[in-house]
Amino acid sequence: MKKSYYAVIFTSIRNSQDKGYALMSKQMEELAKSQPGYLGFESAKDEIGISISYWESLESISKWKANLQHQAAQDKGKSDWYKWYKIRICHVEREYEFTTPT
Amino acid sequence: MKKSYYAVIFTSIRNSQDKGYALMSKQMEELAKSQPGYLGFESAKDEIGISISYWESLESISKWKANLQHQAAQDKGKSDWYKWYKIRICHVEREYEFTTPT
Numbered sequence: 191m192k193k194s195y196y197a198v199i200f201t202s203i204r205n206s207q208d209k210g211y212a213l214m215s216k217q218m219e220e221l222a223k224s225q226p227g228y229l230g231f232e233s234a235k236d237e238i239g240i241s242i243s244y245w246e247s248l249e250s251i252s253k254w255k256a257n258l259q260h261q262a263a264q265d266k267g268k269s270d271w272y273k274w275y276k277i278r279i280c281h282v283e284r285e286y287e288f289t290t291p292t
Numbered sequence: 293m294k295k296s297y298y299a300v301i302f303t304s305i306r307n308s309q310d311k312g313y314a315l316m317s318k319q320m321e322e323l324a325k326s327q328p329g330y331l332g333f334e335s336a337k338d339e340i341g342i343s344i345s346y347w348e349s350l351e352s353i354s355k356w357k358a359n360l361q362h363q364a365a366q367d368k369g370k371s372d373w374y375k376w377y378k379i380r381i382c383h384v385e386r387e388y389e390f391t392t393p394t
Contacts, residue, residue, distance in 0.1 A: 196385075197299075197301060197380065197382055199299060199301070199344065201334050201344075205392075232303050232340060232342060233340075233342075234336040234337050234338050234339070234340055234341060234342045235336050235338055236336050236337055236338065237336070238334060238335075238336055240334060240335075240336045240342045240344065242301060242303075242342065248385075268390060268392075272390065272392070273391070273392050274389075274390065274391050274392065275389070275390050276387060276388070276389045276390075277387060277388045277389075278299065278384050278386070278387045279384070279385045279386040279387070280299055280382035280383060280384050280385060281382060281383045281385055282380050282381070282382050283298075283350075283381045283382060283383055284380070284381040285378060285379060285380045285381070286378070286379045287376075287377070287378045287379075288370060288374065288376065288377050288378075289375070289376050290307075290370075290374070290375050290376065
């Protein structure tokens with residue numbers, strides 16, 4: 191992940207019902223991984239959920255957004271799972287990493 | 293938050309000791325809010341922690357990084373709290389928001 195790349199920040203507040211959410215969430219994570227241009231995924235949840243996927247280009251993000259199975263999941267997200275969400279498409283300008291010396 | 297702005301994605305894996313982490317974390321969140329160019333903050337934690345702060349400009353991010361109290365916290369982070377972290381400075385290119393119709 192040295193070249194220019196992009197992050198999609200998905201910040202969300204769920205409602206209380208599962209209605210197949212856990213399964214779909216897992217399926218979408220797997221499906222995303224198989225898309226061209228996919229670079230990685232990070233996710234954490236407590237009061238809000240934050241999921242970030244990383245992509246090689248804006249084109250790969252557009253194609254993933256338009257994927258039919260993903261579109262069905264997006265529709266279910268709006269009708270059944272989320273009270274609120276926000277998606278930010280970001281260009282990663284710089285990065286730093288720290289690992290504890292061993 | 294309509295104009296061009298930036299996101300700082302801080303992804304981390306903690307070690308198991310607190311050593312003043314919870315207090316410092318709260319203090320840094322408050323201190324960040326008082327900095328010029330600060331726009332917002334989102335955070336979630338389970339297996340990993342993801343904290344995202346939003347800023348008006350790269351200059352405001354640089355100044356926050358160089359803030360002396362924040363630098364002391366960064367040093368403690370490396371020596372006491374984090375096994376690993378990664379910081380990505382990102383330019384927000386586009387955004388979408390969804391709220392359940394009431």
